[in-house]
Amino acid sequence: MRISRQTLLLLSMLFCIYTQIAGQEQNNQLPEKYVESVQRSTHTNNWAVLVDASRFWFNYRHVANVLSIYRSVKRLGIPDSQIILMLADDMACNARNPRPGQVYNNAKQHINVYGDDVEVDYRGYEVTVENFVRLLTGRTQNGTARSKKLLTDAGSNVLIYLTGHGGDGFLKFQDSEEITSQELADAVEQMWEKKRYNELFFMVDTCQAASLYEKFTSPNVLAVASSLVGEDSLSHHVDQSIGVYMIDRYTYYALEFLERVQPNSKKSMGEFLQVCPKRVCISTVGVRKDLYRRDPNKVPITDFFGSIRPTQISTGRINITLEDEEDFINAAIAAEEEAAQRSTFKVEFPSQFPTELFK
Known part of the structure; x- marks a missing residue:
C-alpha cells in the first residue's frame, strides 16, 4: 500500500497539532479548587430582558412585577447596560397615580421599585411584538440606539422575564396584538442558530403561562411558568388606597426567595424552581428542563440573576x-x-x- 506525499504531510501536521495541545493541557492544569467554579458554567457575561406587555391602570401589578425583578438583577450585579427593560405602560407617570414617579410592590409602600435610577429602554407604544422579536434575534431597525440592542454572544447567559395577560399559546401585547408560543420558539431558535446565547432561562408570569414554552426545541433552555395550561395566575394583595393589586402571586414568592440571595450565594436554580408551591401560589408552577444540559440543582442562581464573577x-x-x-x-x-x-x-x-x- 503506497501513501502519497500529501497524505504524509497532512498526517505529520495533525500529529504536531495534537502534541502541542496535549502538552498545553498537561502544563496548564490548575488545582481543583480553582477550576471547579469554571466547570459549572461556560458563560462569560449575563443579560436580562424584562418585559411588561400590558397597559392600563388596573394592570399596575405587572409593572411592579417587572420592576421588582429589575431591581433584583441589578442588586446582584447585572449592569443597566446589559438589561433591556420594556414597559408598555409606565405606572410611575400614569395620571391616576397619587404618588407620581413612584411604583410600589407592596401595600405598605416599603420601597419605591421605580427608584431614582431606572433605565427604561422601550416605553409605551414601543413595546410591540415586532420590536420584541427584533430585539431577541438581533434584527433591530437601522438607527436603533445601542442601549436598546441585545448585544449577546455565544458566551451569554440570558434571562427572559415576561409578565402580562396571556392564554393558551399566546401573550397579549398592549391589549391589541399577541405573540404566540410558536413565534417565541422561532425567536429562541434564531438566537441559538446565530450564537446569541450560551444558556437561556425563560420565566413567565401570566395565565396559562406554561403554554408559552411548549414549542421550544432549542438546546440549553430552562423554563419556568407561573401556571399550567387551563389555570389562571393570581395576584397577591391589593392596596386599598389606590384600588389596584400590587404584585402577582408567583412573582411575589420569587422575589421573597431572591431577597435571600447575595452575589456570593450558593443557592441553586433547582431551589428557585420550587419557590411557589400550589398551597401558596394556588396555580401550579410549570417547569421545563428537558432541553437543559445541566442539573438545575447544581447551577448557582447567580448564573442567570447575577453577574459573572471569575474572581x-x-x-x-x-x-x-x-x-x-x-x-x-x-x-x-x-x-x-x-x-x-x-x-x-x-x-x-x-x-x-x-x-x-x-x-
Whole structure:
C-alpha cells in the first residue's frame, strides 16, 4: 500500500497539532479548587430582558412585577447596560397615580421599585411584538440606539422575564396584538442558530403561562411558568388606597426567595424552581428542563440573576514574587485558608423585599 506525499504531510501536521495541545493541557492544569467554579458554567457575561406587555391602570401589578425583578438583577450585579427593560405602560407617570414617579410592590409602600435610577429602554407604544422579536434575534431597525440592542454572544447567559395577560399559546401585547408560543420558539431558535446565547432561562408570569414554552426545541433552555395550561395566575394583595393589586402571586414568592440571595450565594436554580408551591401560589408552577444540559440543582442562581464573577477573593497575604506558577497558586490557596480561619470579614447587603411586613 503506497501513501502519497500529501497524505504524509497532512498526517505529520495533525500529529504536531495534537502534541502541542496535549502538552498545553498537561502544563496548564490548575488545582481543583480553582477550576471547579469554571466547570459549572461556560458563560462569560449575563443579560436580562424584562418585559411588561400590558397597559392600563388596573394592570399596575405587572409593572411592579417587572420592576421588582429589575431591581433584583441589578442588586446582584447585572449592569443597566446589559438589561433591556420594556414597559408598555409606565405606572410611575400614569395620571391616576397619587404618588407620581413612584411604583410600589407592596401595600405598605416599603420601597419605591421605580427608584431614582431606572433605565427604561422601550416605553409605551414601543413595546410591540415586532420590536420584541427584533430585539431577541438581533434584527433591530437601522438607527436603533445601542442601549436598546441585545448585544449577546455565544458566551451569554440570558434571562427572559415576561409578565402580562396571556392564554393558551399566546401573550397579549398592549391589549391589541399577541405573540404566540410558536413565534417565541422561532425567536429562541434564531438566537441559538446565530450564537446569541450560551444558556437561556425563560420565566413567565401570566395565565396559562406554561403554554408559552411548549414549542421550544432549542438546546440549553430552562423554563419556568407561573401556571399550567387551563389555570389562571393570581395576584397577591391589593392596596386599598389606590384600588389596584400590587404584585402577582408567583412573582411575589420569587422575589421573597431572591431577597435571600447575595452575589456570593450558593443557592441553586433547582431551589428557585420550587419557590411557589400550589398551597401558596394556588396555580401550579410549570417547569421545563428537558432541553437543559445541566442539573438545575447544581447551577448557582447567580448564573442567570447575577453577574459573572471569575474572581477568587482572599483576605490573606500572597507572595507575588514567586516565579513558578504552581508555587504561586499554592501560596494563594494557603493564604486564603489561613485568612479564613482568623478573619471576621463578612459581606452584608441591604434588604429589598419587605417580607416581614406580611408575616
